[in-house]
Amino acid sequence: MALSETDTASGNQNSFVYVVAGLAALNGLLFGFDTGVISGAMLYIKDTFDITVLFGQSIHPSLVEGVIVSGAMVGAIVGAALGGRLADRIGRRRLILTGAVVFFIGSLIMAIAPTTEVLIVGRILDGVGVGFASVVGPLYISEIAPPKIRGSLVALNQLTITSGILIAYIVNYAFSSGGEWRWMLGLGMVPAAILFVGMLFMPESPRWLYEHGDEETARDVLSRIRTEGQIDAELREITETIQSETGGLRDLFQPWIVPMLVVGSGLAIFQQVTGINAVMYYAPRILESTGFGDTNSILATVAIGVVNVIMTAVAVALIDRTGRRPLLLTGLAGMTATLGIAGLVYYLPGLSGGLGVLATGSLMLYVAFFAIGLGPAFWLLISEIYPMEVRGIAMGVVTVLNWAANLLISLTFLRLVDVIGQSGTFWLYGILSLVALVFCYRLVPETKGRSLEEIEADLRNTSIGADPSETDPTDAVQTDD
Numbered sequence: 001m002a003l004s005e006t007d008t009a010s011g012n013q014n015s016f017v018y019v020v021a022g023l024a025a026l027n028g029l030l031f032g033f034d035t036g037v038i039s040g041a042m043l044y045i046k047d048t049f050d051i052t053v054l055f056g057q058s059i060h061p062s063l064v065e066g067v068i069v070s071g072a073m074v075g076a077i078v079g080a081a082l083g084g085r086l087a088d089r090i091g092r093r094r095l096i097l098t099g100a101v102v103f104f105i106g107s108l109i110m111a112i113a114p115t116t117e118v119l120i121v122g123r124i125l126d127g128v129g130v131g132f133a134s135v136v137g138p139l140y141i142s143e144i145a146p147p148k149i150r151g152s153l154v155a156l157n158q159l160t161i162t163s164g165i166l167i168a169y170i171v172n173y174a175f176s177s178g179g180e181w182r183w184m185l186g187l188g189m190v191p192a193a194i195l196f197v198g199m200l201f202m203p204e205s206p207r208w209l210y211e212h213g214d215e216e217t218a219r220d221v222l223s224r225i226r227t228e229g230q231i232d233a234e235l236r237e238i239t240e241t242i243q244s245e246t247g248g249l250r251d252l253f254q255p256w257i258v259p260m261l262v263v264g265s266g267l268a269i270f271q272q273v274t275g276i277n278a279v280m281y282y283a284p285r286i287l288e289s290t291g292f293g294d295t296n297s298i299l300a301t302v303a304i305g306v307v308n309v310i311m312t313a314v315a316v317a318l319i320d321r322t323g324r325r326p327l328l329l330t331g332l333a334g335m336t337a338t339l340g341i342a343g344l345v346y347y348l349p350g351l352s353g354g355l356g357v358l359a360t361g362s363l364m365l366y367v368a369f370f371a372i373g374l375g376p377a378f379w380l381l382i383s384e385i386y387p388m389e390v391r392g393i394a395m396g397v398v399t400v401l402n403w404a405a406n407l408l409i410s411l412t413f414l415r416l417v418d419v420i421g422q423s424g425t426f427w428l429y430g431i432l433s434l435v436a437l438v439f440c441y442r443l444v445p446e447t448k449g450r451s452l453e454e455i456e457a458d459l460r461n462t463s464i465g466a467d468p469s470e471t472d473p474t475d476a477v478q479t480d481d
Contacts, residue, residue, distance in 0.1 A: 017225045020144050021153040023198040027096060027137030028157040029191045030103050031130050032164020035280050036305065037184050038069050038123075040172025040298050043284055044179035049116045062414045068116070069281050071123030072130060073407035075106075079131020080403050084396015086132070091212075092140040092205045095132055100196035103129030104189050111186025126188065134379075135399045139392060142383035143205040144225060147451045151320040154383055155312075158376035162312040164191070165280060166305030173298045207388055207452075210238050237453035238388065251390050252397065256460055260385040263443050264398035267378045270436035272405035274335060275429030276370050278413040279304075279363060285414075286422070287360065300360060307364045311371035323448040324377050325440070331373015332437040338366040339430030347423035374436070378402070384447045387456045 042065060045051070051064040079099070087095050106125030113119035137157045145153040168184075175183045203221040210218035215235070222231045252261055279286065283304060284297040315327055342362040386394035416425045447455055 017145060017149075017153070020202050020225070021141045021156055023195070023202055024096065024137055024140045024144070025156040025160040026191060026195040026198065027099065027133035028160035029164040029167075030100070030133050030188070030195065031137075032161035032166075033168045033188050033191060034072055034103075034126050034130050034164075035161070035277065036165035036168030036301075037172060037188065038072070039281050039283050039285075039301065040169065040176060041181035041184045042069065043176075043298070044181040045119070047179060048181070049119070051116065054116060062418070064116070066411045066414060068120060068123060070407050070410040071120045072127035073403055073410055075124035075127020075129075076131035076134065076403040077127075077400055077407065078124075079128040079133075080135050080396055080399035081131075082396075083132045083135035083399070084392045084394070086392075087136050087139055087396070088208075088392035091208050092136050092143070093199060093202060094204075095136045096140065096199050097196055099129045099132030099136065100192045100199070101129075102126075102132065104192035104196070107186055107188035107192065110188075111182045113182075122185075129192070131399070131403060134403070135392070135395050138379045138383040139395055140205055142380075142452065143207045146226065146230075147449060147454075149320060150384070151324065151380055151448060152316050154380045155316040155319050155376040158371075158379055159309070159312045159316050162305070162308040162371060162375070166302070166309050169298065169302045169305040173302055176298050206234075207238055210235060211388065234451075234453075237451065252394055257387070257390070257394075259443070260445075260459065261394065261397075263385065263445070264382045264394065265401050266436075266439050266443065267374075267381060268398040268402035269405045270432065270439065271374050271378045272402060272409050273429070274332075274370075274374065274433045274436055275339065275409065275426070276367070276375070277406050278409050278425075278429070279367065281410055282413055283363075286363070303360075304364055304367055308367050308371050311368040312376060315372045315376045318372075319376060319380065320448060323446050324381060325444060325446050328373045328377040328440050328444060329437065331369045331371075331375075331377075332433055332440060334369030335366055335374070336430050336433040336437060338362050338369060339426050339433055342366060343423040343426035343430060345423075346421070346426060381444065381447065384450075384452060384455055385445065385459075388452065 045068065046061070046065070051061045051068075052058060054064050054067065079102075083095060083099075086098075090098075103126055106122050106127070106129060109122030109125060110119055111122075113122055138154050141154050141157060142150055171184055171187055175181070203224070204217070206218040206221040206225075209215075209221065218235070219231060222234065226234060251257065283301040287297040287300045319327060342359060345359045345362060382395050382398050383391075413425070416428070420428070450458070
């Protein structure tokens with residue numbers, strides 16, 4: 001049967017949306033590459049630099065290693081703190097371009113660093129670029145995407161994060177035989193350059209354009225990603241939300257927004273304190289205790305990276321069908337169970353042979369459950385649950401919390417292992433995963449299939465005349481199938 005002109009136009013629009021979202025999702029690739037590459041590079045950096053001294057002071061080597069790894073988190077906190085307001089002020093597209101440039105410069109500095117201190121400066125700059133990317137990537141995609149496929153398109157950002165981690169692990173393995181950590185870190189310039197060049201040809205968010213008075217350009221952008229009837233309806237919804245909002249930082253604490261600020265903040269913290277980046281940053285170190293050597297431990301991380309990508313792709317395929325909550329709750333339940341198993345395995349004496357395989361397998365399953373739930377769901381939900389006028393600021397706030405929790409984990413993991421052992425550390429993360437499961441079951445809403453304006457309207461209506469003690473926040477934006 002021949003396609004009608006409407007079907008053909010709709011197909012072209014969807015194709016353009018996928019191209020735009022795919023390029024914007026490269027923000028996640030920067031994020032993931034930076035996360036994964038340092039795990040392999042650290043095995044060889046300590047052979048080049050004296051990591052018992054920092055800024056002329058003698059320091060415990062595990063602390064110096066933690067500072068090098070966490071330098072990117074410090075930068076990311078700064079980038080995320082500035083990114084929300086910059087996204088609202090200069091636009092989503094310009095901030096993506098800025099972040100790509102900053103990441104490129106940071107990667108270059110790390111590749112040529114003559115000292116540990118300069119290396120840390122490069123890590124911090126890299127982190128600033130990642131902080132920008134972590135705020136603006138999901139934000140931009142959510143404002144471009146049609147409601148029916150918004151979940152899967154925003155989840156592309158998480159897929160590219162996991163792909164970036166896998167690419168970094170492969171790069172680490174490729175250069176591990178010669179211990180060439182400078183090449184490992186310097187290759188981050190490649191995805192940064194691709195992102196910059198690609199975004200030069202992409203449009204600004206139509207919501208941001210319309211909010212800033214450029215209705216003509218907003219209509220032009222929407223004409224490439226929506227049908228004619230959808231354009232007027234969407235602009236009417238945007239107009240209504242703009243007229244009812246003032247957009248200051250204090251507006252985040254309006255009674256009807258506070259519940260979602262709690263949800264976003266909780267998800268931001270739980271995504272990190274449940275231990276995922278302890279595994280990602282220190283996977284080779286963790287796997288060495290199972291009897292792997294340096295090169296083999298890096299190769300094993302490649303297998304973890306493959307699992308991460310595959311399960312994130314599963315989440316992308318399912319998240320607009322099953323909804324956000326089912327995947328989130330299933331993932332957290334699995335994380336709790338597999339961390340309990342990992343703690344038990346590491347508690348038993350002698351990790352060689354079968355126990356070593358079981359330890360590695362439990363970590364792979366833990367990463368798999370994170371990848372289908374808490375990984376993509378956090379970034380998607382925070383791009384959906386806040387009103388447009390404060391969306392950039394709100395995402396900046398919760399992303400800062402996410403990176404602060406990331407910093408806490410990256411700085412404390414090695415010390416936790418020293419104090420309570422690997423088994424105790426995994427059990428601690430397991431307990432926190434259980435707490436996160438209860439939190440998400442009680443408070444996190446379902447947003448599947450709703451436009452951003454509908455989500456906001458439902459939250460407003462729920463708050464009007466409602467007794468907070470009788471209101472279930474999950475009902476506010478529940479989708480009727």
